[in-house]
Amino acid sequence: MAMRIRGSVHSSDPTKPLSYMGAFKSGDWGLLVVAGQFGTQGDATPAGWTGIYDTDKKDENWIRSTTVAVHKAQRSTEFRGINWGSKSAEYKGRQCAYLVVIDGSTIDNMELEAIHSTENAQLISDVPCFGIMTMHATAAEGIVTFPTTTTIVTNGDWGKKTDSSWSSIAVNYATTPFTAPAGGTIAKSRTFVKVTEHVEQASEDPTMANGTRVEYFVWSGTDAISCVSMKAIPYGSRSVEEMLKTPKFFVAHRGGSASWPEHTERAYSQCPIFKTHGLEMSCGQSSDGVWFGCHDQSLSRLVPALTKPVDQYTWNEIKAAASRTEYMPARLDWLIEHYIDSHVLVVDPKYKTGKWEEFLAVFKGLENKIIFKAYGDTRWAFDPIRAKGVKTWGYAYAGDKDKAWYADWAAGKTCDVLSMEYTAPQEIWTALKVSGKPLVSHIPSVPESVKMGWDKGADGTICSNPKACISACA
Structure with missing residues (x-):
């Protein structure tokens, strides 16, 4: 390439x-x-x-x-x-x-x-x-x-x-x-x-031993396009319980933001090929109520034309501007439609965490398929969310250890999954292990960093580079 x-x-x-x-x-x-x-x-x-x-x-x-x-x-x-x-x-x-x-x-x-x-x-x-x-x-x-x-x-x-x-x-x-x-x-x-x-792996040749070929076609809406190869796409984890019990479980951060354009349909569609167990989406909400993939308060980092906070644009305005870039964000309802049956969704409403009740209403009946993710100081939302039967994921950093909320978080009193940066000192990881909660390392992008998390005691990782790092989960 x-x-x-x-x-x-x-x-x-x-x-x-x-x-x-x-x-x-x-x-x-x-x-x-x-x-x-x-x-x-x-x-x-x-x-x-x-x-x-x-x-x-x-x-x-x-x-x-x-x-x-x-x-x-x-x-x-x-x-x-x-x-x-x-x-x-x-x-x-x-x-x-x-x-x-x-x-x-x-x-x-x-x-x-x-x-x-x-x-x-x-x-x-x-x-x-x-x-x-x-x-x-x-x-x-x-x-x-x-x-x-x-x-x-x-x-x-x-x-x-x-x-x-x-x-x-x-x-x-x-x-x-x-x-x-x-x-x-x-x-x-x-x-x-x-x-x-980078050298992309060559596609598999579908020619049989006797010289015949098996061909498959994808309908584009106007044409039948021949596929030169095919492979079985593995399921991820089909429930939260299954994923959290899986040794070295792997969640794709923003759909794999270091492998493909973040939060896009392209990214989420590629993740299953690399055997991810869960898919993470940070969410923004448009002025007309559409939830979609967005990590920042504004999309200007990815779509320079959208300089204001995303909640000041309609979905059609966002779509029109983003369509001129490689960063057309996937809608949350699209992600649910295509992947709720095959993968756990780890969802974080970011700047709209205060609207958690409206956000969770999107997942009614899917409580065992999702994990609500937020910063570790979000107990005010974690407590009522857990009471509704939804698992919570709190992330923190080594620099947070002296903050008032950290002790309860580290003891596993406020959330069901604890996420810590993989570079944190070993003593922090050792203390977190005492909580008995699943521990996740964030956010490695190379295999060596994923391995560092495993060595410190992580049970899973939320990683930005599935293409490069999934081998570290073997």
Whole structure:
């Protein structure tokens, strides 16, 4: 699958954090490059990122200061508010930064190579890769560019000035060997980031041993479309009791937000293929009363045209704007119609939790098929909801342990399922185990993080990346 860039952002003002404000999601990758005019800028790798830093060697005037860092997001806010400027008050040189956000479904890994000078041209054959050049030059000098036979992500013209000296960054992407140019007096450092592109599994060939084929067709409404392969789709858990008794049960967070566009029919339709036991939906409500998949108060993170809270739009207005993006949210009634018989639904009304009675009325007669999910301090709703025979799921974080409500929550007095971040210290997990309640780790997006939850004592996981992580449940 070809690498796909979601977008990018650049800055020459180190006093302001770098924020990519386009749509991105858990599981996406970020590539950050920071360049300093002088060799004393210091490493700008953000906390939690993997980075490399290099600087001038013996006043050679190459490299100057260069940081290159990569990160796979586990939350959909991690490419915002990045402080990248020099931490030294003594540093007075020019600084610039460039951030690229890559669709995580199209690549599996990014591996940093060493930072080199650009004194000589260099043949690059270890592809696919991102190429990076940092530039520090006078007003009279122009940019140095990668070959046009590669994909130019940015040529750095955003930092070029004609009235003063300037600094900038050029980035390309190549899938075939190419020669990176010498830098002359302009480009100072060169780096390459090796990329492992995601390879989709080939479809099964339906040809029989005797050469005949079994063909199946799907009716589109106007045409019969031949399917080249088929497979049995497994059931998930058909009741809450069944799921909570299943070792290492797996709930798809927002329908698998790191595997497919979150809260969409496409996402929920893919989850059963990867053997999920439950499907989670955070819900918003339109002004005309339609419940649908929506995690935030506004849909602007995914559908930029919808800037107001979702309850200020009719469903038709939401549908019209979302249909121009890949984030057309699934309706709750659609999810019930298609998956209530085969999967447990974990539902969270988010900003409409105060309307829990109206929300639960949607599930009348389905009480053993759903779990009501909310933040751990929501006892005011949990108590009456449990009295109606509906199981409750409360989530919390390690930082909550000193809050007034936490002790009763951790003892299992307020909810039926306890969900804790997989990165929480072992002592927190050990204390939760004493409650006797099912414990869930949230919200891993890679197999190693799922395994971390199992090792700490989790009974289940609510995971954003079923495609990558379901193997960790074996």
